[in-house]
Amino acid sequence: MTKTTTEKRYRIGDMARLLEISADTLRYYEKIGLLPRVVRSGAGLREYGERDVSRLRFIQRAQKMGFSLAEIAHLLAMRENPQQARDDVRTLTAVKLDEVEARLKELTLLRDELRLLLNLCRGAKDGCPIIETIDMPAKKKLRGKI
Numbered sequence: 001m002t003k004t005t006t007e008k009r010y011r012i013g014d015m016a017r018l019l020e021i022s023a024d025t026l027r028y029y030e031k032i033g034l035l036p037r038v039v040r041s042g043a044g045l046r047e048y049g050e051r052d053v054s055r056l057r058f059i060q061r062a063q064k065m066g067f068s069l070a071e072i073a074h075l076l077a078m079r080e081n082p083q084q085a086r087d088d089v090r091t092l093t094a095v096k097l098d099e100v101e102a103r104l105k106e107l108t109l110l111r112d113e114l115r116l117l118l119n120l121c122r123g124a125k126d127g128c129p130i131i132e133t134i135d136m137p138a139k140k141k142l143r144g145k146i
Contacts, residue, residue, distance in 0.1 A: 009039075010048040019056050026056075034059060034073055066096055 012023045026046075029035040035055060038046040058079065062072045071092060078085030120129035 007049045010053070012046045012048070015048045015052070015056070018053065019060065021056070021060070029056070029059065032069065032073075034069065034076065066100060067092075071096070 010018065012026055015026060016023045026035070026048075030038055030046075035052060038048055038052065041047050055076070058076070059072055062075055063069075067075065074092065075089065078089050082089070117130045117133055120133075
C-alpha cells in the first residue's frame, strides 16, 4: 500500500480498538495473507489505512456469516473483480447456506429434545430423566418421543 498524506493512518493498537480485535489477530491476518503487507512507519510500526479498515470489516462480516478463513481468502480474491466472480461467489454462498440450514435443523432437533427433557423432568417422581437420557446409548434415546 502506498502511503498518502491525506489518508488517515492507524497504528496497530488503534486498529485493534476500532475493530474490536486483538493486535495478534491483525498480525496473523497479515501473516496468512488475508491482509496485504502493511505499510511501516520510519520506526517500523505498522500503519493501517482506510483500505485495510474496509478489508478487515469485510473479513469480520464474512466470519459472522460462518465463512472460514480459507473461504474468506477466496472471497477477498473475488472481491477484486466481483462481476467476473459472481457465479463463484453465488456457489460458495449457496454451499454456506446449505451448511447453515443443516445446522438449523440440528439445532431445532436439539431444542425439541431439550424441551421434552424439561417436561419429563417436571413430571418425574423419581430420578432425573435428563441425566438418565444423557446416560442412554444414542439408539435408545427418546425413540418416538420427539
